[in-house]
Amino acid sequence: MSQSLFAALQALVGARHVQSSEEAAPYLTDKQGRYVGQVIAAVHPASTEEVAAVVRACVATDTPVVVQGGNTGLMGGATPDASGRAVLLLLDRMNRVRAVDTDNDTLTVEAGCILQTVQEVARAAGRLFPLSLGAEGSCTLGGNLGTNAGGTAVLRYGNTRELTLGLEVVTAQGEIWNGLRGLRKDNTGYDLRDLFIGSEGTLGIITAATLKLFPLPKAQATALLAFDSLEQAVALLSHARAGFGASLTAFELLSAGCLALLREQFPDGPRPFSNAHQPWFALLELSDNHSESHAREVFEQVLGEAFEQHLLADALIAENLVQSQAFWRLRENMSDAQKRAGRNIKHDISVPISQVAAFVAHTDALLQQHFPGVRHYTFGHLGDGNLHYNVAHPLGSTVDAHMAHYTALSQLVHDSAHAHGGSISAEHGIGQRKVNVLGRYKSAVELDLMRRIKQALDPRNLLNPGKVLEDTRP
Amino acid sequence: MSQSLFAALQALVGARHVQSSEEAAPYLTDKQGRYVGQVIAAVHPASTEEVAAVVRACVATDTPVVVQGGNTGLMGGATPDASGRAVLLLLDRMNRVRAVDTDNDTLTVEAGCILQTVQEVARAAGRLFPLSLGAEGSCTLGGNLGTNAGGTAVLRYGNTRELTLGLEVVTAQGEIWNGLRGLRKDNTGYDLRDLFIGSEGTLGIITAATLKLFPLPKAQATALLAFDSLEQAVALLSHARAGFGASLTAFELLSAGCLALLREQFPDGPRPFSNAHQPWFALLELSDNHSESHAREVFEQVLGEAFEQHLLADALIAENLVQSQAFWRLRENMSDAQKRAGRNIKHDISVPISQVAAFVAHTDALLQQHFPGVRHYTFGHLGDGNLHYNVAHPLGSTVDAHMAHYTALSQLVHDSAHAHGGSISAEHGIGQRKVNVLGRYKSAVELDLMRRIKQALDPRNLLNPGKVLEDTRP
Numbered sequence: 002m003s004q005s006l007f008a009a010l011q012a013l014v015g016a017r018h019v020q021s022s023e024e025a026a027p028y029l030t031d032k033q034g035r036y037v038g039q040v041i042a043a044v045h046p047a048s049t050e051e052v053a054a055v056v057r058a059c060v061a062t063d064t065p066v067v068v069q070g071g072n073t074g075l076m077g078g079a080t081p082d083a084s085g086r087a088v089l090l091l092l093d094r095m096n097r098v099r100a101v102d103t104d105n106d107t108l109t110v111e112a113g114c115i116l117q118t119v120q121e122v123a124r125a126a127g128r129l130f131p132l133s134l135g136a137e138g139s140c141t142l143g144g145n146l147g148t149n150a151g152g153t154a155v156l157r158y159g160n161t162r163e164l165t166l167g168l169e170v171v172t173a174q175g176e177i178w179n180g181l182r183g184l185r186k187d188n189t190g191y192d193l194r195d196l197f198i199g200s201e202g203t204l205g206i207i208t209a210a211t212l213k214l215f216p217l218p219k220a221q222a223t224a225l226l227a228f229d230s231l232e233q234a235v236a237l238l239s240h241a242r243a244g245f246g247a248s249l250t251a252f253e254l255l256s257a258g259c260l261a262l263l264r265e266q267f268p269d270g271p272r273p274f275s276n277a278h279q280p281w282f283a284l285l286e287l288s289d290n291h292s293e294s295h296a297r298e299v300f301e302q303v304l305g306e307a308f309e310q311h312l313l314a315d316a317l318i319a320e321n322l323v324q325s326q327a328f329w330r331l332r333e334n335m336s337d338a339q340k341r342a343g344r345n346i347k348h349d350i351s352v353p354i355s356q357v358a359a360f361v362a363h364t365d366a367l368l369q370q371h372f373p374g375v376r377h378y379t380f381g382h383l384g385d386g387n388l389h390y391n392v393a394h395p396l397g398s399t400v401d402a403h404m405a406h407y408t409a410l411s412q413l414v415h416d417s418a419h420a421h422g423g424s425i426s427a428e429h430g431i432g433q434r435k436v437n438v439l440g441r442y443k444s445a446v447e448l449d450l451m452r453r454i455k456q457a458l459d460p461r462n463l464l465n466p467g468k469v470l471e472d473t474r475p
Numbered sequence: 476m477s478q479s480l481f482a483a484l485q486a487l488v489g490a491r492h493v494q495s496s497e498e499a500a501p502y503l504t505d506k507q508g509r510y511v512g513q514v515i516a517a518v519h520p521a522s523t524e525e526v527a528a529v530v531r532a533c534v535a536t537d538t539p540v541v542v543q544g545g546n547t548g549l550m551g552g553a554t555p556d557a558s559g560r561a562v563l564l565l566l567d568r569m570n571r572v573r574a575v576d577t578d579n580d581t582l583t584v585e586a587g588c589i590l591q592t593v594q595e596v597a598r599a600a601g602r603l604f605p606l607s608l609g610a611e612g613s614c615t616l617g618g619n620l621g622t623n624a625g626g627t628a629v630l631r632y633g634n635t636r637e638l639t640l641g642l643e644v645v646t647a648q649g650e651i652w653n654g655l656r657g658l659r660k661d662n663t664g665y666d667l668r669d670l671f672i673g674s675e676g677t678l679g680i681i682t683a684a685t686l687k688l689f690p691l692p693k694a695q696a697t698a699l700l701a702f703d704s705l706e707q708a709v710a711l712l713s714h715a716r717a718g719f720g721a722s723l724t725a726f727e728l729l730s731a732g733c734l735a736l737l738r739e740q741f742p743d744g745p746r747p748f749s750n751a752h753q754p755w756f757a758l759l760e761l762s763d764n765h766s767e768s769h770a771r772e773v774f775e776q777v778l779g780e781a782f783e784q785h786l787l788a789d790a791l792i793a794e795n796l797v798q799s800q801a802f803w804r805l806r807e808n809m810s811d812a813q814k815r816a817g818r819n820i821k822h823d824i825s826v827p828i829s830q831v832a833a834f835v836a837h838t839d840a841l842l843q844q845h846f847p848g849v850r851h852y853t854f855g856h857l858g859d860g861n862l863h864y865n866v867a868h869p870l871g872s873t874v875d876a877h878m879a880h881y882t883a884l885s886q887l888v889h890d891s892a893h894a895h896g897g898s899i900s901a902e903h904g905i906g907q908r909k910v911n912v913l914g915r916y917k918s919a920v921e922l923d924l925m926r927r928i929k930q931a932l933d934p935r936n937l938l939n940p941g942k943v944l945e946d947t948r949p
Contacts (some may be wrong), residue, residue, distance in 0.1 A: 104710075104825060105860070148662060171919065177920065184825050187900075188625075188902055192623075192673055192945060194922065200665055248764075290718060302765070355576050428660050439663065443663070
């Protein structure tokens with residue numbers, strides 16, 4: 002049967018756009034090499050109609066369909082299982098820009114577009130598409146939508162969800178829903194758009210989207226701030242929100258341990274505050290619609306007030322673009338710095354901003370009690386209450402010995418985030434990696450609602466089975 | 476059976492909190508007197524647990540449950556049908572403020588809170604809750620959530636959906652989902668929150684919400700602008716978005732016909748531009764985080780550029796709060812002015828902003844062709860592409876003769892909005908009033924997805940049956 006499906010798929014999209022499991026090997030291992038899958042075929046359709054036809058062919062043969070974007074996810078959400086029963090759907094040929102509407106400030110693009118391309122198309126039209134994250138050079142808009150991607154601009158512009166006005170989706174029945182509306186207000190029925198966004202390919206296949214555009218800022222100002230405590234950083238954030246309003250476009254936290262790690266791993270990199278004794282630092286960015294001088298004036302006024310009110314210990318204000326880029330490089334290098342230092346146990350948690358300091362104090366103490374000597378690399382998007390709370394091996398111990406504690410250590414961290422009113426996955430999703438622990442943190446009522454929706458839209462459980470919700474089929 | 480249910484409800488919430496259909500008469504007619512219902516009982520529970528118990532009692536007896544907030548809706552969405560089979564659920568006793576968290580900029584309140592109370596609680600905490608609409612003195616947060624209410628601040632802050640982080644909901648099975656999360660980022664499963672918001676009480680009963688708060692602006696600047704054409708108004712809006720960024724908090728359109736109507740119905744009211752010959756006007760509001768002088772400086776710079784670029788014909792800048800309030804009164808009086816002039820045929824449509832001018836030109840011409848002499852009162856939230864496109868009787872004809880054309884005329888307007896990529900209900904919802912026409916504008920695929928979701932969450936069709944989707948039970 003799998004041979005006849007392979008031939009049927011070739012007939013639908015053209016023989017050279019269907020690959021065998023061997024040919025598709027690069028798509029069948031996730032970014033971190035944690036999961037390896039097998040498939041009947043990997044298919045590269047060129048249009049929404051072809052996607053629908055592929056899904057119908059899979060439905061007819063009871064074949065699971067897994068959709069994948071740039072394969073940059075961290076939860077294994079786009080990797081098929083090892084059974085070899087599934088078809089992998091790749092939308093790389095669906096990368097057209099369908100419409101740019103500057104009066105409506107919208108952009109309609111296909112799901113296979115690389116995020117950076119979407120940013121560039123917006124910029125060429127004199128507009129900003131603000132979604133920005135580490136993988137932007139290779140992740141696709143479809144993946145961003147499927148996981149409701151976050152990134153560094155959420156504080157001002159929201160997650161992918163808040164940046165999306167309309168969707169085009171192929172349903173689990175292989176039908177096409179055209180919901181590509183460029184409307185700011187539309188109250189005519191249930192919010193299907195937001196149900197598909199973040200559903201990780203388990204409820205439908207997103208093939209295109211109508212996105213919001215924003216004015217390009219005329220100037221930006223950046224500072225690196227030092228704090229005596231995390232409580233002080235939270236108070237400064239509150240002050241900055243009031244003073245800058247929507248001009249506050251980034252507030253990225255770095256612990257002293259992170260700065261030390263950066264100096265260690267990038268000896269030729271920037272070394273701000275290298276003799277400082279403060280425990281916490283933050284990168285603050287203001288975006289201004291007027292001018293460089295206006296940005297600077299507002300910036301110095303609000304930071305001046307903050308000094309007077311003892312809301313920060315020290316500040317370095319970038320004098321030019323080069324200095325600003327150096328500050329941002331610190332934040333951007335955190336991922337590579339950790340890689341160079343060896344594996345650690347990563348968490349992508351969020352808590353209410355008012356709970357951040359208590360969460361960190363409580364969890365740090367708990368881990369030192371259970372795993373003495375572990376080292377904390379805590380950083381992230383304080384403006385969203387989203388911390389990358391990463392834990393490295395104790396000095397004098399080995400990475401492998403530390404990684405053996407993965408499950409127990411992570412459970413402590415997740416339990417603590419949950420106890421502080423937080424989430425165990427702020428921006429990375431559930432995929433297959435966290436699917437088993439979801440039941441620990443979601444109520445039975447919520448899981449039941451989720452299962453009802455899955456059953457309603459994909460009753461045969463063919464769309465990305467085993468992701469987000471456990472695959473309970475025999 | 477209805478008598479034993481009445482007694483059971485009395486036992487659950489206390490006898491004095493259960494009313495007969497006669498006692499509940501004020502709740503059983505909608506605001507506009509278009510729909511009149513009958514019920515077994517009207518119930519006023521005091522807590523989420525009581526709401527859940529009431530729903531379970533109704534489920535056990537196969538009794539429909541209709542929830543109502545301030546009874547200010549325009550679509551009959553909160554009025555039970557005339558069969559007398561339903562129970563009406565009123566949340567007026569559930570009006571507690573559960574939490575104010577200024578570090579997290581969130582507020583957790585129960586669904587029965589009056590919107591104006593929510594605004595006042597936020598202001599007392601030094602914050603802004605920006606949802607603002609005509610009925611704010613009597614509508615409830617639960618109704619705002621159920622209909623995803625819009626209003627005058629959507630341009631900057633979004634609809635009720637965008638202002639909500641978490642919900643508490645009683646399901647159709649009488650279970651409680653606690654989704655009261657105060658998180659900016661949480662990607663752990665399907666977006667249940669946005670599914671319940673805007674579902675008009677047909678998928679679950681929203682009992683509380685965690686809402687976003689914002690900094691209070693330090694200063695505001697207001698101007699009334701005159702335009703030679705609607706195209707020019709759209710171009711100025713684009714310029715204002717680029718120049719003011721997120722400081723642009725209102726852009727409300729009024730036609731020359733609207734200003735004339737206001738002068739006629741409010742002879743003692745403000746009379747700006749009374750000798751102007753321009754066809755279109757707009758009220759523009761800037762909100763500033765810094766100071767009065769800063770607001771004024773930015774305002775004059777951006778409007779000065781607009782004059783140089785011929786993006787407006789004339790401008791009146793409010794010199795003080797009294798003048799600003801006079802400008803706003805024009806907009807706010809539009810509803811009463813129309814009432815005084817007699818009934819007209821109202822539409823709450825939205826189109827992409829780039830299509831507004833084409834929509835108005837096309838629809839005006841079409842109506843003059845089919846209904847010669849009708850008069851247009853076109854106004855609304857241009858910044859959201861949302862027009863209140865209202866049509867009054869021709870001079871020399873009667874209101875009754877005009878209203879007899881309601882169905883045919885509305886269909887022309889809705890067809891035109893749809894043909895311009897728009898919506899037939901931007902902010903008022905579907906209720907029972909538009910339920911029959913939804914099939915004309917939604918695809919079979921979209922209606923099927925909506926029905927699948929309704930069936931999944933409320934398989935016995937007990938929650939507000941016949942609203943949003945047609946009641947297909949025998």
